[in-house]
Amino acid sequence: MKTEEYSERKLELEGWPLNLTTYRIGATFHCHADNVSPGANIARTTGASREEAENKALDRAKEYLSRTKRHAV
């Protein structure tokens, strides 16, 4: 097997930068969302299509990112 249709894109979600990486292995699309800095994965999902995998990852990432508090410095 090989990874195919590999793509990355950056977007903003809940006020935070997000990096979305998607690729297909066999018939399954894999997507993971990381928080750019430091790049830790906050969602890893699969789907039968790119859209399904990415939407699941975005939903999960939104939930985690919305909990991040900004403190006064």
Next chain:
Amino acid sequence: MSEYAHPEVLVSTEWVAQHANDPNVRVVEIDVDTKAYQEGHVPGAIAWAWTSQLCDTVRRDILSQEQFEKLMGDSGVGNNTTLVLYGDNNNWFAAWALWQAKVYGHADVRLMNGGRKKWLAEGREVSTDTPVPAATTYKASAADLSLRAFLSQVQDAVRNKTAGLVDVRGPQEFSGEILAPPGLPETCQRGGHIPGASNIPWGKVCNDDGTFKTFDELKALYAGQGIDGSKPIIAYCRIGERSSHSWFVLKYLLGYQNVVNYDGSWTEWGNLVGVPVEKGAAQGTAA
């Protein structure tokens, strides 16, 4: 363009593709996200979970010498094996494993430049098979503590200004605006950084494809913040893994002699009683 000080500590994805089945080579994947391996990995690679196999979860410590020997033995790694480590997120936790392998004196341990990201992006073969290596008997050296900083050493360095402190977290963690990276749980009581630290985020050392920047680029990045190897360097982050990645760069790619990883990092310093922190942005966060 100058060559890395120790180019032998890196191998390319192509090198791994050609050597993954070499009986003297053991390829190990170590991911931030421990579920990544099951998706598909370098054929023949085994996996180590940083959350359970690369730390002593009871004492909050790195592996003991005995635990390290068992991990290596169970992984089919002999003392003369070429150990090639790679992982997601530009080899973040692969570098953490490499640091421990160096602490315990493994002679030939290398990173696959670009890590899992580059392997996948290149469309290389992946496997979902989990190899079961034949166990070996492994003898580790006593821990080389010249590679590791403990709290008292960091406090001395702050008090006497005897080392360059490199905080490799993101600017918002450094300033105290956030207590943990976005989306992750807060693990400290206070935000900010160790007094006197420079902020050189770990990810700045890599290109978009996950490979390390050139020697000249890396040298300029650190020198821009006054880190040039002329005095000891202490790298730290939140739990000591991002800083092991920067430690690798400073020690092996730039060749600075006296570089240590403070793995207690912010989860120790930021929770201490009676110890000062600084808040606010760095004067010149590395671009």
